[in-house]
Amino acid sequence: MDINCYSRRLLSPFHGVQQVLSIPGGIAESLDGHDWKLYVADERIVSHAGLSEVRYADWNPREGRQRSRIRGTSSSELIETVGEQLIQALECHAHQVPFPAADRFECWLLYGENRKPLALLNSTLRDHSLSEVNTPAWHPGGASGRGFHSEAGEISDLAALIRQTAGKVPREALNESID
Helix, strand or coil: CCCEEEEEEECCCCCEEEEEEEECCEEEEECCCCCEEEEECCHHHHHHHCCCCEEEEEEECCCEEEECCCCCCCCCHHHHHHHHHHHHHHHHHHHHCCCCECCCEEEEEECCCCCCEEEEEEEECCHHHHCCCCCCCCCCCHHHHCCCEECCEEHHHHHHHHHHHHCCCCCEEEEECCC
16 A cells, blocks of 8 residues: 655644645544544545545544544445555554655745745645745744743734835745755
């Protein structure tokens, strides 16, 4: 079975690093490397139910599989087969977390005057999927914003400073990250 294990950053704002295990027709995702959400995303499900994916189950090594209610489609042999393959792959590979980073392409907000990187806006596995940024802007993260305080001000002051530093016409740059 073809198994791909990787991680990717959840940005704009930063929410953490997502661990991903994918197999043909399915994907498992985790924010903590312990509790996983399993999805079956086979083309035959899309053509049958019109769904891009079906949430199969939650899984962790202590409690095992907790089945999800499958809406919009009847339970099928395909869903069961791919779901069980995901669990087998997790049982073999979940202990390897953190998986290697795969989101090597980055979109940066640039400093207005000298166009040097100011704030990381987004990252992706493929360079072409970052071009959807209409007006590049950085936002402080939800949890990171709560309780933020420094002698220079609050989180809203930091956000205003980043906007001001980016200039009147914010610009972005796409590049491949350097390991």
